[in-house]
Amino acid sequence: MASVAAEIVLDHLVHRWRGRDEDALAGVSLTIPAGQRLGLVGPNGAGKSTLIAHLNGALFATPPVRVGGTPIDRANVVAIRRRVGVVQQETDDQLFMPTVAEDVAFGPANAGHPHAEVERRVREALRQVGASDLAHRTHATLSGGERRRVAIATVLSMDVEVLVLDEPTSNLDARGRRSVVDVLRGLAQTLVVATHDLDLVRAVCDRVVILDGGRLVADGPTAAILDDRDQLERHGVA
Amino acid sequence: MSGLHFDDTAEHAHLHGTWVEKLDPRAKLVSALSLAAWIGALPQRHAGLLGLVGTGLVVVAALQEIPPRTLIVRASAALPFVLVPAVVHLLVGSFDVATTATLAGRAFVAAMTVTLLVSVTQFSAILNAASSLGMPDLLVQTTALVYRYLFLLRERASATAASAQARGYGVHTPHRFAVAGSMLGSLLLHGLDRADRVQSAMLARGYTGRFPMTRPLKMTATDWLVGACVTLSCAGSLFWLR
Numbered sequence: 001m002a003s004v005a006a007e008i009v010l011d012h013l014v015h016r017w018r019g020r021d022e023d024a025l026a027g028v029s030l031t032i033p034a035g036q037r038l039g040l041v042g043p044n045g046a047g048k049s050t051l052i053a054h055l056n057g058a059l060f061a062t063p064p065v066r067v068g069g070t071p072i073d074r075a076n077v078v079a080i081r082r083r084v085g086v087v088q089q090e091t092d093d094q095l096f097m098p099t100v101a102e103d104v105a106f107g108p109a110n111a112g113h114p115h116a117e118v119e120r121r122v123r124e125a126l127r128q129v130g131a132s133d134l135a136h137r138t139h140a141t142l143s144g145g146e147r148r149r150v151a152i153a154t155v156l157s158m159d160v161e162v163l164v165l166d167e168p169t170s171n172l173d174a175r176g177r178r179s180v181v182d183v184l185r186g187l188a189q190t191l192v193v194a195t196h197d198l199d200l201v202r203a204v205c206d207r208v209v210i211l212d213g214g215r216l217v218a219d220g221p222t223a224a225i226l227d228d229r230d231q232l233e234r235h236g237v238a
Numbered sequence: 239m240s241g242l243h244f245d246d247t248a249e250h251a252h253l254h255g256t257w258v259e260k261l262d263p264r265a266k267l268v269s270a271l272s273l274a275a276w277i278g279a280l281p282q283r284h285a286g287l288l289g290l291v292g293t294g295l296v297v298v299a300a301l302q303e304i305p306p307r308t309l310i311v312r313a314s315a316a317l318p319f320v321l322v323p324a325v326v327h328l329l330v331g332s333f334d335v336a337t338t339a340t341l342a343g344r345a346f347v348a349a350m351t352v353t354l355l356v357s358v359t360q361f362s363a364i365l366n367a368a369s370s371l372g373m374p375d376l377l378v379q380t381t382a383l384v385y386r387y388l389f390l391l392r393e394r395a396s397a398t399a400a401s402a403q404a405r406g407y408g409v410h411t412p413h414r415f416a417v418a419g420s421m422l423g424s425l426l427l428h429g430l431d432r433a434d435r436v437q438s439a440m441l442a443r444g445y446t447g448r449f450p451m452t453r454p455l456k457m458t459a460t461d462w463l464v465g466a467c468v469t470l471s472c473a474g475s476l477f478w479l480r
Contacts, residue, residue: 056442078444086442093435096386098362107443109450140389158443 006068006083006161006190008032013061015050015214024050026214032190034068034161039205039222040194043236046211048166048194055164055192056084067162082111085155089167091147095139100131100150103139107158118157125157126150129183145176149183162190169197198238202226210235256302257460259358263367265461269468270355276472277348284479285340288347295350304357309350316349317342361385370455375448382449387436391429398425 008031015025025047032038040048053059055067057077064071072080085107088094097103104122113121126132129149139147148168155163168184169177177200184191184204193205201208201222208225210218212235218225225231232238258266273291280287296306324341327333333341356364362382369378398421411417437445 058438058442078446081442081444086439088435088439090435092390093432094439096383096436096439098360098386102362106440106445106450110444110446115454154443 007034007066008055008084008162008190008192009066010051010054011063011066013051013054013065015047015054015059015061017050023214025054028211028214028216030209030216030219032192035188035190036207037184037191037205038193039201039208040192040211041196041198041201041208041237042211046236047214048211050214051211052086052164052166052192052194055162056081056086058086082158083160084162084164085158085160086164087151087155087166087168089170091139091144091151094151094154095147098138099135100126100137100139100142100153101135103150104135104153104157107154111158121157121159125153128156128186129153130179143176144172145179148172148176148180152180152183156187156189160189162192163187164192164194166194167197168193168195169200170195196237198226198232210237212236256358258298258302261464262455262457262461263359263363264371264455264457265465266355266359267364267367267371268465270351272469272472273351274348276476277344277351279476280344281479282337282340285336285343287479288340288343292347292350295347295354299354299357302354302358304354309353309357312353313346313349316345320345366455369449379449383433383436387429387432390432391425394428395425 010028010030013025013028013030014023016023028047028051040051042048050059054061054065054072057072057074057080060073064073066072067080067084070076070080070083095103097106101122104125105118108118108121122135123132126135129152131146131149131153134142134146134150139150142150152163152165152168165184168180172180177197181200181203184193184200191204193201195201205222208218208220208222209216210225210231217235218228218231229238277288277291296309299309300306321338321342324333324338328335328338359367365373365378365382369375402417402421407414407417
């Protein structure tokens with residue numbers, strides 16, 4: 001469904017929230033090749049959510065983050081948001097339309113696609129997350145795992161190249177968590193997964209970076225990072 | 239535009255696809271508005287007709303497998319909003335008993351009309367219809383989001399109340415009202431926070447200030463016929479009764 005053409009480049013990304021004395025991100029440089037599955041881990045307050053906000057134009061930086069060579073700035077933000085989809089941690093924030101199908105249709109309909117194409121994308125996105133039978137349900141009637149899969153579908157229907165997920169398994173029981181892991185493993189897009197769930201990272205990601213205090217303190221293959229128990233404990237990840 | 243609402247399944251569990259439910263929402267909305275206008279404009283000397291209309295609404299509801307009691311109980315929710323000012327007017331002498339009773343009757347039957355409309359039409363479809371009939375986008379979106387998030391806010395309020403009670407909050411709590419005020423403030427701040435996150439999610443999915451039409455509407459000959467019949471009947475009868 002989606003192409004996987006977008007490489008993401010963060011060049012010395014700095015962000016300080018208004019009223020704070022310290023940088024939320026203190027010079028993070030990172031290149032995420034197209035198709036890679038990156039796990040973004042770190043303690044609370046490490047800067048993960050701030051970094052996510054920079055990936056689809058919720059925040060802007062100088063120099064700008066680049067997606068497939070395109071700088072994320074105000075001029076490109078609409079186009080960028082069609083390439084980089086963000087799935088928020090709280091599904092109640094992500095799902096705001098009456099039915100699952102309408103929620104999944106929201107993105108492609110905003111992009112101006114004809115109705116038939118929107119319907120095709122809705123069907124395809126729901127199929128990808130194994131939620132075809134939920135199309136006419138409302139989110140209030142879905143289980144946690146179903147909500148999370150539908151939230152992912154709301155972004156997949158936009159045919160994004162990059163999928164950014166903030167804590168995709170938080171508050172899920174074992175079954176719901178497993179269903180989300182299965183969905184993520186089946187996706188072709190570039191993935192950026194910010195999470196405290198190291199088992200999820202091990203199951204889905206091929207690279208891990210650790211953020212701590214707004215700095216990138218470790219970067220490497222998943223097994224190498226997650227097997228270094230001392231490092232994980234030192235940075236409050238385990 | 240396609241609106242938002244809190245729980246279609248719970249609210250519309252009875253939807254079976256009857257011919258009224260299948261009507262285009264615009265036809266139903268125009269019919270309901272016409273009827274509501276008729277109820278408001280009906281000359282007081284013919285107020286007895288309100289009973290006839292109310293009975294008709296109950297019959298239509300019963301044909302849609304909506305228990306009359308449900309219709310009546312839900313419509314009753316509108317009564318206090320009318321009765322309180324009406325009774326005040328009655329007490330100060332600006333209304334007589336007949337005017338007060340008629341006002342209550344009008345409010346009740348109008349509320350039955352609205353209740354029936356929302357019982358046989360998904361709220362999102364009503365907003366969709368309102369939008370396509372020219373209701374300003376801003377108003378449609380505000381209504382949709384309020385409708386959707388009112389219920390999340392209610393959940394949050396329940397959770398806050400439960401949390402407070404678990405820590406002994408009750409009638410004997412010192413400065414009880416000040417504490418309640420603080421909780422309300424906290425609730426509103428949470429609401430603002432949530433609104434901010436929802437807007438971020440909407441922007442991330444290409445929202446540009448207008449809800450996309452995800453359910454195209456289509457008026458059939460039956461829809462036109464029903465809308466025209468109800469509207470013309472209301473207008474004609476008012477003209478005849480004036």
